[in-house]
Amino acid sequence: MATQYEISGTTARGIAGSVERGVAEGALTPGVALPPVRRLADDLGVSPGTVATAYKELRRRGIVVTRGRGGTVVAPAPAVASRRPPKVPEGLRDLAGGHPDPALLPALLPPSRLSPGAHSHRSAPRLARLEDAVRDWLGADGVPVDHVTFAHGALDLIDRVLSVELRSGDAVAMEDPGYHHLLDLVAALGLRTVPVVVDDEGMRPEALREALGAGVRAVVFSPRAQNPYGGCFSAARRDALAEVLRGAPDVLVVENDHASEVAGATLHTVTGSGLTRWVHVRSVSKFLGTDLRWAAAACDPVTLARHDGRLLMTSGWVSHLLQETVYGLMTDEDTRALVARARETYALRRSALAGELAVRGVVAHAASGLNLWVPVRDESAVVNGLRSYGWWVAAGARFRLAAGPGVRIATAGLEPADAARLASDFATVLGESEATYGG
Numbered sequence: 460m461a462t463q464y465e466i467s468g469t470t471a472r473g474i475a476g477s478v479e480r481g482v483a484e485g486a487l488t489p490g491v492a493l494p495p496v497r498r499l500a501d502d503l504g505v506s507p508g509t510v511a512t513a514y515k516e517l518r519r520r521g522i523v524v525t526r527g528r529g530g531t532v533v534a535p536a537p538a539v540a541s542r543r544p545p546k547v548p549e550g551l552r553d554l555a556g557g558h559p560d561p562a563l564l565p566a567l568l569p570p571s572r573l574s575p576g577a578h579s580h581r582s583a584p585r586l587a588r589l590e591d592a593v594r595d596w597l598g599a600d601g602v603p604v605d606h607v608t609f610a611h612g613a614l615d616l617i618d619r620v621l622s623v624e625l626r627s628g629d630a631v632a633m634e635d636p637g638y639h640h641l642l643d644l645v646a647a648l649g650l651r652t653v654p655v656v657v658d659d660e661g662m663r664p665e666a667l668r669e670a671l672g673a674g675v676r677a678v679v680f681s682p683r684a685q686n687p688y689g690g691c692f693s694a695a696r697r698d699a700l701a702e703v704l705r706g707a708p709d710v711l712v713v714e715n716d717h718a719s720e721v722a723g724a725t726l727h728t729v730t731g732s733g734l735t736r737w738v739h740v741r742s743v744s745k746f747l748g749t750d751l752r753w754a755a756a757a758c759d760p761v762t763l764a765r766h767d768g769r770l771l772m773t774s775g776w777v778s779h780l781l782q783e784t785v786y787g788l789m790t791d792e793d794t795r796a797l798v799a800r801a802r803e804t805y806a807l808r809r810s811a812l813a814g815e816l817a818v819r820g821v822v823a824h825a826a827s828g829l830n831l832w833v834p835v836r837d838e839s840a841v842v843n844g845l846r847s848y849g850w851w852v853a854a855g856a857r858f859r860l861a862a863g864p865g866v867r868i869a870t871a872g873l874e875p876a877d878a879a880r881l882a883s884d885f886a887t888v889l890g891e892s893e894a895t896y897g898g
Contacts, residue, residue, distance in 0.1 A: 544857070616754050711762070720745075
């Protein structure tokens with residue numbers, strides 16, 4: 460029983476807010492039982508219906524849970540540990556990591572003119588020339604660029620905008636299967652995840668409409684190179700999603716274009732479709748270097764103000780040394796040529812494996828990006844089976860919410876010459892797995 464914290468309020472909203480404050484302040488800890496509806500109603504001088512409505516709202520937002528005879532209790536604290544992949548066994552070919560090919564990344568050199576670093580850059584957090592380059596970069600793909608900002612990578616920006624926009628228990632529509640670090644981030648922020656099924660064209664409009672109907676406050680998706688499924692928006696899918704989203708003008712739309720230059724697909728962005736609250740974010744780790752923890756974003760003016768306001772209260776700005784390095788690479792002709800070669804190479808490697816699997820009757824999803832997704836019946840059987848042939852792939856469990864099982868195969872470092880052998884081994888393992896289940 461919650462005896463150390465006195466719940467107050469005369470309306471359902473007030474009572475729910477009082478409980479939420481108690482949870483946020485630590486006075487109501489996970490597992491603590493709230494008073495029964497009638498008892499709290501008597502204590503506050505309100506109707507039982509008012510308290511019941513407050514508890515219903517708290518349950519909807521994930522702040523409390525109901526345990527039958529155990530009553531209504533404060534929900535468990537969200538997990539903050541990421542579901543990191545297991546260590547790659549020694550001697551195996553790693554196709555689970557999803558990293559770019561080091562041979563297709565430029566050499567990272569510090570800028571020739573170093574920032575003096577003796578004063579604060581809070582008044583001018585972004586290098587003007589890099590900001591201009593970002594406007595040209597995003598604008599060329601149809602993203603509105605009236606308001607742009609920088610962050611320490613895509614996850615850093617998404618973490619910040621969700622933190623300032625949403626409160627504990629709010630719901631976020633997420634791709635299913637989806638990027639495991641994003642799924643973990645949403646949980647760590649105390650937010651609820653509402654899975655939205657994807658296909659080869661990304662989020663499905665009817666599933667997104669259902670999620671919006673369930674009261675989500677934000678939507679996070681990738682317009683291309685969706686991880687792990689590989690989907691990419693077509694123009695028709697973009698238009699259908701935009702129509703659904705325009706019906707929910709208060710919902711924040713986060714478009715995560717994480718692979719951008721090496722996605723292997725044209726960008727069809729929803730951001731120019733008349734949405735009220737939106738942000739389009741791009742990082743450079745997939746094509747300029749995994750150690751470049753920098754991202755650019757374009758967004759609506761309210762999101763810009765809230766993001767930058769929180770940034771100023773924490774790190775203040777993104778390192779100007781980092782910005783100088785990114786600008787130098789983005790404007791270097793040799794680097795641009797290398798990125799173009801990487802884009803072509805990744806597309807060839809992805810399609811080579813998908814083609815070899817298709818020849819052997821194995822269905823794979825690989826419309827864009829640096830990996831492909833193969834639906835399977837038993838993830839463990841396939842992962843362990845391929846291990847016996849010298850391959851290490853990612854079990855799909857850490858990417859899934861309600862979606863069916865599968866495995867993710869990273870193709871960035873897989874030469875086409877190796878694709879036939881992997882596909883043959885995969886088909887053999889899949890056949891053995893299906894035989895175990897009777898076909």
